[in-house]
Amino acid sequence: MLRVVNRVLIGIVGLVLVVIGGSVLAVGLGLDPPSWWIHHDRHDVLLSDAERTRWRGDAWWWPTVIAVLAVLVLLALWWLTTNLRRRRLAxxxxxxxxxxxxxxxxxxxxxxxxxxxxxxxxxxxxxxxxxxxxxxxxxxxxxxxxxxxxxxxxxxxxxxxxxxxxxxxxxxxxxxxxxxxxxxxxxxxxxx
Known part of the structure; x- marks a missing residue:
């Protein structure tokens, strides 16, 4: 079971990184991205000032960010402990x-x-x-x-x-x- 979870998790993370990295590289090399894509030309920034500060004043923003990051840290710790746990029967x-x-x-x-x-x-x-x-x-x-x-x-x-x-x-x-x-x-x- 753990082997399957590891392979699926690593596959999903790898696929996301390849897609995002490849699209940023393609835009950086001068290819025209689709109209819905987050980058429009090679001089575009990843997050503009307006995108970074859009929800800063809302009361729900920071608790949501902290909760999502806490869940990600707990999942990473669970994954690490299950991989490091001794599997041999003593x-x-x-x-x-x-x-x-x-x-x-x-x-x-x-x-x-x-x-x-x-x-x-x-x-x-x-x-x-x-x-x-x-x-x-x-x-x-x-x-x-x-x-x-x-x-x-x-x-x-x-x-x-x-x-x-x-x-x-x-x-x-x-x-x-x-x-x-x-x-x-x-x-x-x-x-x-």
């Missing part, structure tokens, strides 16, 4: 069966999953990242596959072995997983 709540619970370090489960996934046939390298909540963890697994490995077989092996072992050992009802598979790229070799 610990998992394991049901011990006696009504109590135990905490399992997230890095420990990531390490075990990573080593077991890397040991699967045809997997050159594996990377595991735990996300979600303590009581409902989720995993993201990236596998780098050897050149002639069937991705379906590698995915089945990962699901049947590494992920099943992790789910059972942590006592989880489910362990939703997003798996990304990528093949190793080799240089072209000359055949003689």
């Amino acid at each position: 610990e998992i709540l394991v049901d011990t069966g006696d009504g109590e619970g135990a905490l399992l370090r997230g890095r420990a489960l990531e390490g075990v999953l990573e080593s077991e996934a890397a040991g699967l046939e045809g997997v050159q390298r594996a990377h595991v990242h735990l996300t979600g909540r303590r009581s409902a963890p989720e995993t993201r697994v990236r596998l780098l596959l050897e050149p002639h490995v069937d991705p379906g077989t590698a995915l089945n092996d990962l699901t049947a072995q590494a992920l099943t072992h992790a789910r059972d050992s942590a006592g989880l009802a489910a362990l939703p997983t997003e798996v990304r598979l990528r093949g190793v790229k080799h240089r072209a070799e000359r055949v003689t």
Whole structure:
């Protein structure tokens, strides 16, 4: 979700900047703008004295400007904190069966999953990242596959072995997983 918000937000800001900058550049280079455009020739200023002081005497102007700027600052702070927040799950709540619970370090489960996934046939390298909540963890697994490995077989092996072992050992009802598979790229070799 955050990735989509980032891309949309950056796309909108970029589009607005390109349109405004391109139009100012076009007018500055001497192209004739449409009659409704805010600039009329290359010597026109961005805001005239009349435009800058038009609402200065109205009582609603400054509270509105301050409120809009405050909302923009709060949105920028929200966006910054969500991007800087740690996304890695630090610990998992394991049901011990006696009504109590135990905490399992997230890095420990990531390490075990990573080593077991890397040991699967045809997997050159594996990377595991735990996300979600303590009581409902989720995993993201990236596998780098050897050149002639069937991705379906590698995915089945990962699901049947590494992920099943992790789910059972942590006592989880489910362990939703997003798996990304990528093949190793080799240089072209000359055949003689």
